[in-house]
Amino acid sequence: xxxxxxIATTDVGEVPATKRSDWQSDQEVRWCPGCxxxxxxxxxxxxxxxxxxxxxxxxxxxxIGCAARFPYYMDTYGVHTIxxxxxxxxxxxxxxxxxxxxxxxxxxGDMLSIGGNHLIHALRRNINLNIMLVNNQIYGLTKGQYxxxxxxxxxxxxxxxxxTARPFNPVSLALGAEASFVAxxxxxxxxxxxxxxxxxxxxxxxxxxxxxxxxNVFNDGAFGDITRKDVREDMLIDLRHGEPIRxxxxxxxxxxxxxxxxxxxxVADVGVDALLVHDETTADPSTAFSLSRLAEGPHTPTPIGVxxxxxxxxxxxxxxxxxxxxxxRRGKGDLAALLRSQPTWEV
Amino acid sequence: MSDTxxxxxxxxxxxLVIRFAGDSGDGMQLTGDRFTSASALFGNDLxxxxxxxxxxxxxxxxxAGVSAFQVQISDHDIMTPGDAPxxxxxxxxxxxxxxxxxxxxxxxxxxxxxxxxxxxxAKAGYESNPLEGHELDGYRLIxxxxxxxxxxxxxxxxxxxxxxxxxxxxxxxxLVSWMYSRPTQPTLDWIDAKFADRELIIxxxxxxxAAGHAFGETAELGHQQVVVNAAPHExxxxxxxxxxMALAWGxxxxxxxxxxxxxxxxxxxxxxxxxxxELSRHKSFGVTAFQAEDEIAAVxxxxxxxxxxxxxxxxxxGPGIALKSExxxxxxxxxxxxxxxxxxxxxxxxGLPTKTEAGDLLMAMYGRHxxxxxxxxxxxxxxxxxxxxxxxxxxxxxxxxxxxxxxDGYLANGSEPWRLPDVDSLARIPVEFAxxxxxxxxxxxxxxWPYLRDDMLVRPLALPGTPGLMHRIGGIEKEDGSGNVxxxxxxxxxxxxxxxxxxxxxxxxxxxxxxxxxxDVLVLGWGSTWGAITSGVRRLTRxxxxxxxxxxxxxNPLPENLGEVLRRHRKILVPEMNMGQLVKIVRSEYLVDAxxxxxxxxxxxxxxxxxxxxxxxxxx
Numbered sequence: 001x002x003x004x005x006x007i008a009t010t011d012v013g014e015v016p017a018t019k020r021s022d023w024q025s026d027q028e029v030r031w032c033p034g035c036x037x038x039x040x041x042x043x044x045x046x047x048x049x050x051x052x053x054x055x056x057x058x059x060x061x062x063x064i065g066c067a068a069r070f071p072y073y074m075d076t077y078g079v080h081t082i083x084x085x086x087x088x089x090x091x092x093x094x095x096x097x098x099x100x101x102x103x104x105x106x107x108x109g110d111m112l113s114i115g116g117n118h119l120i121h122a123l124r125r126n127i128n129l130n131i132m133l134v135n136n137q138i139y140g141l142t143k144g145q146y147x148x149x150x151x152x153x154x155x156x157x158x159x160x161x162x163x164t165a166r167p168f169n170p171v172s173l174a175l176g177a178e179a180s181f182v183a184x185x186x187x188x189x190x191x192x193x194x195x196x197x198x199x200x201x202x203x204x205x206x207x208x209x210x211x212x213x214x215x216n217v218f219n220d221g222a223f224g225d226i227t228r229k230d231v232r233e234d235m236l237i238d239l240r241h242g243e244p245i246r247x248x249x250x251x252x253x254x255x256x257x258x259x260x261x262x263x264x265x266x267v268a269d270v271g272v273d274a275l276l277v278h279d280e281t282t283a284d285p286s287t288a289f290s291l292s293r294l295a296e297g298p299h300t301p302t303p304i305g306v307x308x309x310x311x312x313x314x315x316x317x318x319x320x321x322x323x324x325x326x327x328x329r330r331g332k333g334d335l336a337a338l339l340r341s342q343p344t345w346e347v
Numbered sequence: 348m349s350d351t352x353x354x355x356x357x358x359x360x361x362x363l364v365i366r367f368a369g370d371s372g373d374g375m376q377l378t379g380d381r382f383t384s385a386s387a388l389f390g391n392d393l394x395x396x397x398x399x400x401x402x403x404x405x406x407x408x409x410x411a412g413v414s415a416f417q418v419q420i421s422d423h424d425i426m427t428p429g430d431a432p433x434x435x436x437x438x439x440x441x442x443x444x445x446x447x448x449x450x451x452x453x454x455x456x457x458x459x460x461x462x463x464x465x466x467x468x469a470k471a472g473y474e475s476n477p478l479e480g481h482e483l484d485g486y487r488l489i490x491x492x493x494x495x496x497x498x499x500x501x502x503x504x505x506x507x508x509x510x511x512x513x514x515x516x517x518x519x520x521x522l523v524s525w526m527y528s529r530p531t532q533p534t535l536d537w538i539d540a541k542f543a544d545r546e547l548i549i550x551x552x553x554x555x556x557a558a559g560h561a562f563g564e565t566a567e568l569g570h571q572q573v574v575v576n577a578a579p580h581e582x583x584x585x586x587x588x589x590x591x592m593a594l595a596w597g598x599x600x601x602x603x604x605x606x607x608x609x610x611x612x613x614x615x616x617x618x619x620x621x622x623x624x625e626l627s628r629h630k631s632f633g634v635t636a637f638q639a640e641d642e643i644a645a646v647x648x649x650x651x652x653x654x655x656x657x658x659x660x661x662x663x664x665g666p667g668i669a670l671k672s673e674x675x676x677x678x679x680x681x682x683x684x685x686x687x688x689x690x691x692x693x694x695x696x697x698g699l700p701t702k703t704e705a706g707d708l709l710m711a712m713y714g715r716h717x718x719x720x721x722x723x724x725x726x727x728x729x730x731x732x733x734x735x736x737x738x739x740x741x742x743x744x745x746x747x748x749x750x751x752x753x754x755d756g757y758l759a760n761g762s763e764p765w766r767l768p769d770v771d772s773l774a775r776i777p778v779e780f781a782x783x784x785x786x787x788x789x790x791x792x793x794x795x796w797p798y799l800r801d802d803m804l805v806r807p808l809a810l811p812g813t814p815g816l817m818h819r820i821g822g823i824e825k826e827d828g829s830g831n832v833x834x835x836x837x838x839x840x841x842x843x844x845x846x847x848x849x850x851x852x853x854x855x856x857x858x859x860x861x862x863x864x865x866x867d868v869l870v871l872g873w874g875s876t877w878g879a880i881t882s883g884v885r886r887l888t889r890x891x892x893x894x895x896x897x898x899x900x901x902x903n904p905l906p907e908n909l910g911e912v913l914r915r916h917r918k919i920l921v922p923e924m925n926m927g928q929l930v931k932i933v934r935s936e937y938l939v940d941a942x943x944x945x946x947x948x949x950x951x952x953x954x955x956x957x958x959x960x961x962x963x964x965x966x967x
Binding site for chain 2: 025027054055056057059061064071072074075076077078079080081082085087088089090091092093094095096097099100117118121319322323326327330331332333335336338339340342343344345346347
C-alpha cells in the first residue's frame with residue numbers, strides 16, 4: 001500500500017531494549033505440564049529481545065489447537081483465529097501492513113489438514129510470514145485422534161486398529177509448494193530452535209519451520225528415537241550451509257548423492273570428498289527434497305536445520321509495488337473522475 | 348448513414364421493450380449492451396435484463412445455448428426491463444423457439460433468415476421452417492439474410508469469411524438502430540475504440556452496422572420506424588451503470604470517505620466476479636484486490652486486513668457465502684469491521700449460476716453457528732448498489748461489525764441510467780483508532796482493554812503497531828471489558844446479550860410509505876423486487892386503487908417504525924424471489940398476517956405479475 005496506515009507508530013529512533021519478561025503476557029500458560037510447547041514458547045521469548053524488534057510491531061496469529069494458544073502468552077499483538085485459517089488471516093494482514101513482523105503458529109492438524117490449502121498457497125505466494133508448524137503427530141486438544149502426520153498403523157481413539165492414511169512429510173510438502181524457506185528443529189534443543197527461528201525471522205518471504213514437539217499426554221515419545229540426548233548425535237543430521245553433511249558421535253556418517261536422490265554413508269567407506277556439501281540456496285529444490293526423504297519417520301537419522309533458503313520476490317511487496325507503480329503513472333485516484341470514466345451525458 | 352434519431356417525421360411511442368436473442372456465440376449481450384448505451388446517451392430511461400446460459404459455449408444452435416438481452420427504453424421514468432418484449436430479434440431458430448412465447452401478440456419479430464436452414468432447424472426441434480408456414484402470422488415478421496449480407500459487404504474489405512460472419516450481430520444492431528431511431532455515432536465510436544489497432548475488424552463491424560442500417564431503408568420498413576423520445580430526467584450528469592459496477596465504485600467511495608485503504612478478498616464466482624475485476628483496476632485508490640485460493644481464504648484475508656486497519660471486504664454468491672460462515676462468526680466475536688457481499692443466484696448448490704434469486708436472506712440473517720447477529724442491507728436497483736455499498740461500509744466501520752450486503756444476479760448485470768452524485772456531498776465516515784490507555788489496572792498501572800465499550804456498546808480498536816496497546820483477541824469467549832479468555836457462565840450470557848443489543852441499537856432510517864397510507868393492501872418488498880413492485884403498484888394507484896408500498900434497505904436491524912406501519916394495513920403482500928423468507932421474519936417479529944408472493948424461476952418479477960396479484964388481494 002502506498003500510504004501505510006496513518007497510525008501512530010514510534011517507528012523512529014532506537015528500538016528500546018527488551019528482556020524476556022517484556023514478551024510474556026500476564027496470562028497463565030495452560031498447556032499440560034511437560035508439554036513440548038513450553039520450551040518452544042521459551043525459545044521464542046528468549047530470542048525476540050535479541051532481534052531488536054518492537055513489541056508493538058510484532059503480531060502472533062494462530063488457528064486452533066494446543067500450539068495455537070501461543071498468542072495469548074505473548075505480550076505483543078495477537079489473534080487466535082479459527083481452525084486452519086491463520087495463514088489466510090495473516091496473509092491479509094501481511095499484504096496491507098508490511099511494517100509488521102507476523103508470526104503464524106499452528107499444529108499439524110491446523111496447518112496440514114483443515115488449513116492445508118491456505119498453508120501451501122501462503123508458501124507459493126511467498127508472503128512475508130514466519131510460520132511455525134508445531135508437529136506432534138496427533139490431535140491433542142480434541143484428546144487424541146490421528147493427525148495428517150501420524151504414521152500408518154497408529155493406534156488412536158479414532159483409529160483403534162491402526163491409522164491407514166499415509167502421513168505428510170511437512171518439509172517435503174513445503175518444498176513441493178514452492179516454499180522459499182524450509183527448516184526443521186525440535187523442542188528439546190533450545191539453542192537449535194533459536195538459531196533456526198532467527199533464520200526464519202531474517203527471511204523475507206514465507207518461511208516455514210517444522211518443530212518436532214512432544215505431546216506427553218497423547219503421543220509421548222513420538223520423536224524420542226531421534227531427539228533423546230543419548231541418541232541425538234547419531235540420529236539428527238544437522239544441515240549446515242556450505243559444509244559437507246556429516247553426523248554421528250564421531251562424525252562417522254555422512255550423506256552423499258546416489259542416482260535419483262541422496263543416501264546415508266559411512267565416511268570411512270566413501271571419503272570426505274564424496275559427501276554432499278549442503279547448499280540452502282540452490283534454485284532447484286530437488287536436493288532439498290531428497291534430503292527431506294532420507295528418513296521415513298522420526299526413527300532413523302533425520303535432517304534438521306535449514307533445508308532451503310532461496311530468496312525470491314515477496315508477495316506483499318509485489319502487490320504494493322503494483323499499487324505504487326499505477327498510482328505514480330495515473331496519479332492518486334479521483335472519485336469524481338472515476339464516476340465519469342464511462343460515457344456520460346448531460347441533462 | 349444519416350443519424351436517424353433526429354428525423355422529425357417518425358412517429359413516437361412512449362416505451363419499447365426489445366429482446367435480442369441468439370446463440371451464445373452470436374454476441375447478443377454485446378448487441379444489447381450497445382443498443383442500451385446508445386439509448387442511454389440519447390436520453391431514454393431504461394432498464395436491462397441480460398440472460399445467458401451458465402456454459403461459456405453450450406452446443407451451438409441448441410435451445411440450451413440461447414443467450415438473450417432484454418431492454419426497455421422509455422420517454423418516462425421506468426423501473427423494470429418490461430413485462431414482455433414488443434420486439435424480438437431472433438438470430439437463429441433456437442432463439443425463436445425458446446423466446447417467441449415472450450413476444451407480445453402482434454409484436455415485431457426480426458429474424459436472421461440465413462440461419463433457418465435444415466441443421467439449425469433440427470437442432471432447435473423444428474420439423475419445418477417456421478418462416479415458411481403460418482406459425483408466425485400473428486406477428487410483424489421481418490426477415491433479413493443477415494449472415495449473407497454481412498459477408499457480402501465484408502468481401503471487398505479482405506476480411507476472412509469466418510470473421511465476417513461474426514459481425515452479423517452488428518448488422519442486427521444497425522437494423523434495429525434504424526427502426527427505433529437510435530443515434531449511430533456512439534456505436535461507431537465504440538467499435539473504433541474497442542477494436543483499436545485491428546483495422547479489419549473495425550472495418551467489418553462498421554460495414555455490417557451500416558448494411559443493417561441501410562437494410563431498414565431499402566427494404567421499405569419505413570412504416571415500422573418509431574422513436575422513443577428522451578425521458579425527462581433531473582438535470583445532472585448521467586451514466587449508464589450496472590449493479591456490480593456501482594457496487595465496486597461504492598466500495599472505492601467508502602474507502603475515500605473513511606480514509607481507509609480498501610482490501611477485497613475474493614474468489615471467482617458468478618455473478619460476483621465483476622466486483623473483483625473492477626476493483627483490480629483501481630489500484631490508484633490504494634485498493635488491494637486479492638484473488639484468494641478459496642472463499643474461506645478470501646474472507647479470512649479480508650478480516651486480517653480489517654484487523655490491520657483496512658476496510659476489509661469479501662464478495663461472493665450464495666455457495667461462497669456458505670463457506671465463509673465460520674469466519675463471519677469469528678468477525679462477530681472479534682467485533683471487527685467486515686463487509687460481506689452476497690450477489691445471490693438460483694440455489695441450492697450450483698443451482699442456476701447465471702439466473703437471479705433472492706434465497707439467501709435467511710442465511711444472511713441466521714446462517715451462522717452460535718448467536719451471531721449482524722446487520723444486513725440490500726440494494727434495490729443497479730445504481731442503488733453504490734449508495735448501499737457506502738451505507739454497509741458505514742455500518743461496518745462505525746459499529747465494528749461484519750455486515751452482509753445483499754444484491755442479486757438481476758441487479759448485478761442489469762443496468763440503468765444513473766445521475767452521478769456530487770462526490771463532495773457524500774457524508775464522510777469518521778473512523779478513530781485507539782492510541783492510548785483506557786483503563787487503570789488493579790495495580791494502578793494504565794492498561795488497554797480491548798472490550799471496554801462506549802455508549803453504543805462499540806469496542807475500541809487498537810491497531811497492531813500502536814505502542815503500548817498490545818493485546819490479544821480471539822474466537823474464545825472473552826471477558827467483557829478486559830477481553831481476556833473467560834469461560835465464566837454469567838459472562839458468556841452477558842456477552843451473548845451484548846452482541847445482540849449492539850446490533851439492535853444500530854440506527855437505521857424509518858421506512859417511508861409510498862401510496863395511500865390508509866390503503867387496505869400494503870406491498871412490502873426488499874432487494875431487486877423494488878422495480879417491479881413500484882411499477883405494478885403505480886399502475887393500480889393510477890387507476891384509483893388504494894395500495895401502499897414499503898421497501899426495505901435495512902433488513903437487520905429493521906426500521907423502528909416498520910411494525911407500526913405494517914399494522915395499519917389489513918393485508919400485507921410480500922413478493923420475494925424465494926419461498927417467503929422476509930415473510931417469516933416480519934411474521935415472527937410483528938405477529939402480522941403477511942402473505943408470501945413467491946417467484947423462483949430464475950427471473951425477476953414483472954410489473955404485470957405484481958399488478959395482478961395485488962389486484963387479486965384488493966378483490967378478496
